[in-house]
Amino acid sequence: MSTASWMPSASVGSPSQKSQTYPRTIPMTEPENPKTPPVPPNPSVKPEAESPGRPSEVQKSEQELVRADKYRRLIEAGVDPFPHKVERTHSVLDLVDAYAGKTAEELEPAPVRTVVAGRMMSVRLMGKAAFFHISDGRARIQVYIRKDKVGDEAYERWKLLDIGDILAVEGALFKTRTGELSVLCDSFTFLAKCLHPLPEKWHGLQDVEIRSRRRYLDLIMNPEVADVFRLRSAVISWLRRFFDGRGYIEVETPMMQAIAGGAMARPFVTHHNALNMDLFLRIAPELFLKRLVVGGLEKVYEINRNFRNEGIDSEHNPEFTMLEFYEAYRNYDDMMEMTEEIFCGLCRDLLGKDEFPYGDRVISLKRPFRRVKFREALAEGSGLPSEAFDDRPRIIKLAEGLAPEKKPVTYGKALDIIFDKHVKEKLVQPTFIVNPPKEVSPLAKSALGEPAEAARFELMVAGMELANAFSELTDPAEQKARFEHQAEEKRKGNDETHPIDLDYVQALEYGLPPTGGEGIGIDRLVMLLSNRRSIREVILFPLLRPREDQ
């Protein structure tokens, strides 16, 4: 939303003019605007507070008109509408942490003076005095304002504030009769007007759509939402410390790529005008990171966005954050060790325990995690005997029955389908699914002694795939053959294939040392640790269709 046209310009509120009468009537009706809605019949609202001029030409509600009018009266009373700064002595959290535990007797002899600022979240007005709470997002504190303390003029001006307004309060700390830490207000400073009513104090903001579209409102009303994003930030900095401490370097590889490789997914297409070429937003950084390992950067990691042009649901957002890391002279067994260290370390350091709830289950992150071969997991989850998986036509037929729209179904793909349908959701406790079929892993080495299997694992927790790692395929000829096989699959109508990247093959021809690589989906990791069932709860601004009225 652009700046509201009815807002006073900066000069209007400048200090030199602050004692003058506000020179403009507010709000201004644009005379040529025939859509200006009729004035609602409300005798309590002054006529000049009506006829809104919001750029969107959306009619203001009664409460918005009241707020706009109070704001105008504040400015007319000489209040700077946009002050530059306020010197706080404490954050709200500072005060609560330091003094909430003190008794009235401890506070009284030497009252602590404070200047504290926040958003007014509730008001209890009692004639010549009032209590209200202010919040700065991390904590809230009560303020007691008395007419005989601040003076008649200031008290009347305070009454022009609404729930949602931001102000600074100066005064001394005390405890009320009921024992609540409070600030006895000597004076206050207006800092920002909230021109819209806030959601209800008791139920708050529930509407999932509004919570995502106007995340700021969600954050104002639902403090636990901010906790999720603080946790997300802590997860990412923990991971950076982890890798930095092990001699990894953090790198950034292209977001815009001529060939969208490193995974099998549909990319977004964009266009470069000067080069007159289409480019793809990356679906994975993998092939670039391994080029760096070829170049001698033996330990690299990247935490960044990937973009996949696929469906949206509670586990998928078109842009999502991925950690990928590669270490030379390692294999996937080493990556399994590291994965355990990462998950258990995060849990221990950020949650302070090795168990936590997820939905109606308790997830227990204790080393070592269970390790199950892909085929054994299939047998376990599907109820079929292990030998049944040697009967290839039978397995393909079974998979075709489970997912009739997926053609052609190869043996490897059939195993994948059965896994997704029968096994995945049963894997609640952390489980490494080891050695999936090679043909769905075109960038991984074959498992030692098992040519049909990939030297790869996926970590499943709470039915979600949290990590995916393998011993990287380093043989350029083999890699080229795998790419060509993918292209052949594509010609057969399989749209889940990896594109040929001959430049990457050339990099391999210079020699990629044995390398272990892994990807961890940050969004899902945060979902897990914060007990959120939807990816939209851990992404500040998830993709939504735009709305005209927003």
Added chain:
RNA sequence: GGGCCGAUAGCUCAGCUGGUAGAGCACCGCCCUUUUAAGGCGGGUGUCGCGGGUUCGAAUCCCGCUCGGCUCACCA
């Protein structure tokens, strides 16, 4: 993209087989100087998501659309 469900006051929600919309909070007026979901008295502030249709009459029934949720497909 398919199926199911939803959209009513600023917010959270009621509203039956069709008869011109209600509650709590918020808001407005009055009273109230230690309240805390403050309290008392008075006031409903609405394009019932949008557009058609049926009907004497539609929030309600039918059709189309928009946005969202769940789910299936796709994907991580």
